[in-house]
Amino acid sequence: MSDTRLGFIxxxxxxxxxxxxxxSAGFDVSVWNRTPAKTRPLLDAGARPATSVAGLVxxxxxxxxxxxxxxxxxxxxxxxxxxxxxGRPGQLLIDLSSSDPAATRDFAARLEQQCGMRWVDAPVxxxxxxxxxxxxxxxxxxxxxxxASARPLLAPLAARITHxxxxxxxxxxKVCNQMIVGCQAAVIAEMVALAEASGVDAxxxxxxxxxxxxxxxxxxILTPRMAASDFDNPAWHLRTxxxxxxxxxxxxxxxxxxxxxxxLAAQLLRAHAxxxxxEHDPATLVEAYRPAASHGxx
Numbered sequence: 040m041s042d043t044r045l046g047f048i049x050x051x052x053x054x055x056x057x058x059x060x061x062x063s064a065g066f067d068v069s070v071w072n073r074t075p076a077k078t079r080p081l082l083d084a085g086a087r088p089a090t091s092v093a094g095l096v097x098x099x100x101x102x103x104x105x106x107x108x109x110x111x112x113x114x115x116x117x118x119x120x121x122x123x124x125x126g127r128p129g130q131l132l133i134d135l136s137s138s139d140p141a142a143t144r145d146f147a148a149r150l151e152q153q154c155g156m157r158w159v160d161a162p163v164x165x166x167x168x169x170x171x172x173x174x175x176x177x178x179x180x181x182x183x184x185x186x187a188s189a190r191p192l193l194a195p196l197a198a199r200i201t202h203x204x205x206x207x208x209x210x211x212x213k214v215c216n217q218m219i220v221g222c223q224a225a226v227i228a229e230m231v232a233l234a235e236a237s238g239v240d241a242x243x244x245x246x247x248x249x250x251x252x253x254x255x256x257x258x259x260i261l262t263p264r265m266a267a268s269d270f271d272n273p274a275w276h277l278r279t280x281x282x283x284x285x286x287x288x289x290x291x292x293x294x295x296x297x298x299x300x301x302x303l304a305a306q307l308l309r310a311h312a313x314x315x316x317x318e319h320d321p322a323t324l325v326e327a328y329r330p331a332a333s334h335g336x337x
């Protein structure tokens with residue numbers, strides 16, 4: 040068992056299985072979540088409870104965050120009685136959330152200035168299944184020393200950990216990942232609807248195209264769900280993918296690099312979200328292209 044005391048904030052779809060992996064690896068893990076009920080199953084699995092962010096920060100060596108968006112990260116870290124108010128030199132914050140790269144760089148500088156705590160951005164790819172299996176791809180931004188310190192802590196979660204550069208580089212890499220995923224989700228929806236409208240059984244597409252140039256994890260995950268109109272129990276939400284595409288277009292403006300396909304995909308997802316699908320599976324995008332009479336319930 041490692042003698043490094045970990046704190047985990049953000050017990051959601053990804054945070055729960057990641058915390059379980061850390062507990063199974065022998066880490067001492069304390070947990071806090073804005074909705075305390077979500078931590079109870081983890082307490083049964085061996086996690087320690089924390090009644091506040093302050094209480095958590097003061098009793099751990101390294102803090103891991105897995106939060107919904109950039110605003111949530113800022114609130115937890117810099118809000119009243121948050122991480123920055125109680126952190127200390129020698130502690131490390133590892134942010135597993137998908138957050139804005141520019142904001143991440145600002146947060147890291149502010150946190151170190153306020154309390155001496157260091158920052159590694161370590162967004163993940165692989166979804167809930169990857170979190171459960173410990174097969175996530177983790178892309179890190181931070182100093183060589185800080186990422187080296189983070190590696191053994193992240194090892195139970197990941198098949199691959201890559202140091203991409205200075206703080207914020209991990210978030211830029213995740214934005215790149217989501218540009219590909221978001222654009223694929225948009226065109227897969229068009230493709231499934233076209234196949235159906237042309238009299239082709241779309242459920243056979245994953246087998247027919249497996250191993251070819253069109254094959255990919257998003258294709259193999261989304262196509263069967265779209266073909267079957269299987270939208271129950273989503274492992275991810277359309278709002279999350281839209282948030283990431285919006286970060287891509289914002290980063291493109293800062294960098295002066297054009298992202299027309301990602302911008303279009305974001306607008307297609309935004310239109311679908313505005314029709315009540317923000318909390319639904321991105322697979323529901325196919326409904327935007329089907330004849331109205333064939334629309335199923337998400």
